[in-house]
Amino acid sequence: MKLSVALCFAGVFGALAAVFTFLSFGTDYWLIGSETCSPDSKDSEDNGGLTITLAADVVHDEGGDTISYHSGFFWTCYFGQMFDSNLNKTAAVVFSNKNFVKACYPSYLYPFPQESPTNNTTNDNSAIIYRGFWSVFMLISVATVAIGGFLIICAAPFANHCLYKAGGGLFLTSGFFLLGVVVMHVVWLQALDVIQTYIEHSRSHHCPDFTLTLSYGLSFVFAPIGVLFSFLAGLLFLLIGRTVRIHH
Numbered sequence: 188m189k190l191s192v193a194l195c196f197a198g199v200f201g202a203l204a205a206v207f208t209f210l211s212f213g214t215d216y217w218l219i220g221s222e223t224c225s226p227d228s229k230d231s232e233d234n235g236g237l238t239i240t241l242a243a244d245v246v247h248d249e250g251g252d253t254i255s256y257h258s259g260f261f262w263t264c265y266f267g268q269m270f271d272s273n274l275n276k277t278a279a280v281v282f283s284n285k286n287f288v289k290a291c292y293p294s295y296l297y298p299f300p301q302e303s304p305t306n307n308t309t310n311d312n313s314a315i316i317y318r319g320f321w322s323v324f325m326l327i328s329v330a331t332v333a334i335g336g337f338l339i340i341c342a343a344p345f346a347n348h349c350l351y352k353a354g355g356g357l358f359l360t361s362g363f364f365l366l367g368v369v370v371m372h373v374v375w376l377q378a379l380d381v382i383q384t385y386i387e388h389s390r391s392h393h394c395p396d397f398t399l400t401l402s403y404g405l406s407f408v409f410a411p412i413g414v415l416f417s418f419l420a421g422l423l424f425l426l427i428g429r430t431v432r433i434h435h
Contacts, residue, residue: 190430194343197423200416201336204358207413208332208365212325215259215294216404217372222254224394259406260325263294314381321371324364332361332417339424348432355424362417369410376401 211217256265266289335357342350376382382399389397 190427190434193423193427193430197420197427198339200420200423201339201354201358204361204413204416204420205332205336207409207416208329208361211365211368211406211409211413212260212329214406214409215262215264216257216406217260218258218376218407219402219404220256220258221400222256222389223398223400224253224396257404258294259404260322261294262291264289264291266290313379317371317375317379317381321368321375324368324371328361328364328368331357331364332413335361335421346431348428351424351428351431355421355426355428358417358421358424360421362414362421365410365417366414369407369414372407376403 254265256263258264335354338350338354338357341347342354382401386397386399389399
């Protein structure tokens with residue numbers, strides 16, 4: 188009876204872990220940003236033109252001097268009236284006779300829309316490498332939670348303790364790598380100087396009064412929830428595997 192209850196809870200936790208992991212992976216709202224060509228407040232100037240918050244969305248200003256965008260593993264999508272008419276974009280929709288557009292481009296290596304590197308090779312290469320590791324950790328987390336779920340499904344009809352343990356280990360691995368993704372994302376925004384370099388580049392090349400507001404999106408919020416359920420499911424499946432081995 189106790190084993191059945193543990194299996195039920197482990198299955199629910201495993202399903203939730205997979206759902207939230209895939210949501211954080213498949214939705215492009217890890218980072219939400221708003222760029223403007225005129226500072227909104229004195230606080231923006233004092234912070235070097237950068238504000239970071241935790242929010243579900245950033246409302247863009249249709250008055251004409253703000254670009255809002257959201258970024259994730261696959262795409263960065265931005266919309267607003269471009270104050271840089273040469274900004275590189277792969278797809279755009281013009282909404283009026285003004286230069287108001289909505290565009291998306293792949294964001295595998297760099298999270299900010301820009302037409303060219305910042306002319307700082309060291310910072311550019313570091314950003315690409317860091318983003319590359321972030322992407323690899325995300326892929327490993329998604330792959331391991333999917334394989335772990337498959338092994339648990341295979342283990343259930345045969346009460347195979349080896350498959351239960353393997354599945355539990357994969358859920359724990361997925362949780363650790365997804366936790367690494369979350370930590371790297373926070374460090375990217377809070378500790379590294381990539382964002383400040385981007386601000387300085389934009390001010391020197393496009394707009395002297397450039398300011399940037401960033402917030403964590405729903406994809407970021409989904410990830411810690413996926414981590415929690417991955418750890419719970421992994422530990423329960425390891426315990427179930429041990430119990431099945433002892434009883435058989």
